[in-house]
Amino acid sequence: MTDAPVLIDRLADSTGAVAIVTLNRPDRRNALTVDLKEALVAALAEVAGDESVRAVVLAGSGPAFCVGQDLGEHAAALDADATTAFDTVAAHYAPIVTSLATMPKPVVAAVNGTCVGAGLGFALACDLRVFAAGTTLGTAFSAIGLTCDSGLAGTLPRAVGEAKARELVLLGRNFTPEEAVGWGISGEIVPAEEVLAAATKIATRLAAGPTLAYAESKRLLASGIDRPLADTLAAEGDAQARCGRTQDHAGAVRAFLDRDRPTFSGR
Incomplete structure (x- = not known):
């Protein structure tokens, strides 16, 4: 070694x-x-x-x-x-x-x-x-x-x-x-x-998972305890919108509707 x-x-x-x-x-x-x-x-x-x-x-x-x-x-x-x-x-x-x-x-x-x-x-x-x-x-x-x-x-x-x-x-x-x-x-x-x-x-x-969503979740959880509820709700909304524009999200929704397993690419 x-x-x-x-x-x-x-x-x-x-x-x-x-x-x-x-x-x-x-x-x-x-x-x-x-x-x-x-x-x-x-x-x-x-x-x-x-x-x-x-x-x-x-x-x-x-x-x-x-x-x-x-x-x-x-x-x-x-x-x-x-x-x-x-x-x-x-x-x-x-x-x-x-x-x-x-x-x-x-x-x-x-x-x-x-x-x-x-x-x-x-x-x-x-x-x-x-x-x-x-x-x-x-x-x-x-x-x-x-x-x-x-x-x-x-x-x-x-x-x-x-x-x-x-x-x-x-x-x-x-x-x-x-x-x-x-x-x-x-x-x-x-x-x-x-x-x-x-x-x-x-x-x-x-x-193998939705790494972009994981990154957003880490940021939200890091500050969620100490932040006022209104600020947390606003931050969640912004993060959801960013995740919602990813290929990972669109592909996972299609896979769900097709009763298939999603594949996440980090894009």
């Missing part, structure tokens, strides 16, 4: 391509160094801009998904200049999470093992998740005297409610996939050896 910090694999069939973006520091449980973060920013930009890619899987190599920031590198950055040690939040973490959350195609997190700190933020920024049974999840920040990054201050309370989010962040206790699903962090739970296959199966199904 290549020693590149991030790998991109494309699986293509007649319905379009699925890109698998893999964090590739298995010996360090995919702890995030500057090299890995920069490579991930670039990889996500590449698959987001590739029109042949219709769905994305975010995975981790080895036994962990991502344990968050590489603390050895972080300690060195603090020693060098504590005033710049956190520039990485704006330079790397924010672009990564923004790309995952706003990419105009579905993203599935294949959480194959330990997923804490920024790793949890990345997983929650994805649209769907598959968890390995027995995986350790956690916020982790308070244990090292820090607060949230990677969007967790927004995605976690949206998923589990404000009270539970406060508990998970302030107490910093780890939790299981079963607890996560019970609290509202949606996700399928499968044996560890089946995580990537299960996530890829979901992504392949999504890649």
Whole structure:
């Protein structure tokens, strides 16, 4: 296997391509160094801009998904200049999470093992998740005297409610996939050896679907909770009109009337 910090694999069939973006520091449980973060920013930009890619899987190599920031590198950055040690939040973490959350195609997190700190933020920024049974999840920040990054201050309370989010962040206790699903962090739970296959199966199904409509839905859902109802209704109307002008919509209506299965091309 290549020693590149991030790998991109494309699986293509007649319905379009699925890109698998893999964090590739298995010996360090995919702890995030500057090299890995920069490579991930670039990889996500590449698959987001590739029109042949219709769905994305975010995975981790080895036994962990991502344990968050590489603390050895972080300690060195603090020693060098504590005033710049956190520039990485704006330079790397924010672009990564923004790309995952706003990419105009579905993203599935294949959480194959330990997923804490920024790793949890990345997983929650994805649209769907598959968890390995027995995986350790956690916020982790308070244990090292820090607060949230990677969007967790927004995605976690949206998923589990404000009270539970406060508990998970302030107490910093780890939790299981079963607890996560019970609290509202949606996700399928499968044996560890089946995580990537299960996530890829979901992504392949999504890649065959109406990707333009998925993109509109992601935008609507991202702001729908915080927006006044009148604004949401107006945004839905605009989005429906855009979808209604696509070949995908017209073809699906014809297929429905002909009692046939629709084929979506992303146009």
